[in-house]
Amino acid sequence: MRLQDKVVLVTGSTTGIGKAIARKCVEEGARVIVHGRDKSSGEDVVKELGVNKTLLVLDDLSDGASARRIIDQSVNHFGKLDIIVNNAAFVASSNIDTTDASLLNDVFSVNTFTPFLLIKEALEQLSENRGAVLNIGSVNAWAGEPNLLAYSMSKGAMMTMTRNLGDALFREHGVRVNQINPGWILTEKEIERKRSHGMSDDWYKELPSMYAPAGRIIWPEEIANSVIYWISDECGPITGQVVELEQYPMIGRNAPKDDI
Structure with missing residues (x-):
């Protein structure tokens, strides 16, 4: 087992990608702090x-003070903390007209500020255990859709944070910090988001090859499988890296003529 005896905090792990990551971590021998805001879904995951392998922590990442509370509860319960997976995200539809300072603060608080604070609050533990951090970003960090402005900005900031801390923390503390940028993933929240746009629940079954060359989009479990490499010891000294997990190249891609 690649995570035997490791203690892993996975934020936003009561649904979607986070839940799939938590499940895979337990399969690989880890004990997991399941984090979210919904008690019912959290209890289902536990x-x-x-x-005996999990701890449910309910807290709102929009409150910066949540970082200290989450780390304290994690360490007090399991006695240590080896790994942080910053997965929780606030996906808000916004463009230049609908994005203001208040929205930016809300989105950045969850997607960038508190992930940083979690690393800062846990640094003593991570350093002592030569631990690892994996930030879950988004391919939207490179530019993003026009209606995902604030979200895309926050993920771009996370990407810079990853590269900066990946170097500084490894040199000074032996802590690796990396990031994966998933593409389009079929999660419960993505289905809900599309439903709010008036689309049917099976919208993902017929997608243009422009967006799904494989004929489908990516499952959360496929992202979870890749996460284990980045947070396990088999990753070795690799740090400060950002990797896209999508079924086509994000930069320099030419759209097929029939999809233009």
Whole structure:
């Protein structure tokens, strides 16, 4: 097992990609702090993964003080912390007209500020255990869709943070910091988001090859499988890296003629 005896905090792990990551971590021998805001869904995850292997922590990442509370609860319960997976995200539809300072603060608080604070608050533990951090970004960090302005900006900032801390923390503390940027993933929240746009629940079954050359989009479990490499010891000394996980290149891609 690649995470035997490791303690892993996965933020936003009551649904979607985070839940898939938490599940995979337990399969690989880890004990996992399941984090989210919804008690019912959190309890379902804990029940599935095992109460002796998990701790449910309910807290709102829009509150910067949550970082200290989450780290304290994690260490007090399991006695240590080896790994942080900053997965939770606030996906807000916004463009130049609808984005203001208040929205930017809300989005950045969840997507960038508190992930940084979690690393800062846990640094003593991560350093002592020569731990690792994996930030879950987004391919939107490179530019983003016109209606995902604030979200895309926050993920771009996370990408810079990853590269900066990946170098500084490894040199000074032996802590690796890397990032994966998932593409289009079929999560419960993505289905809900599309429903709010008036689309049917099976919209993902027929997608243009421009967006899904494989004939489908990516499952959360496929992202979770890749996460294990980046947070396990088999990653070796690799740090400060940002990797896209999508089924086509994000930069320099030419759209097929039939999709233009």
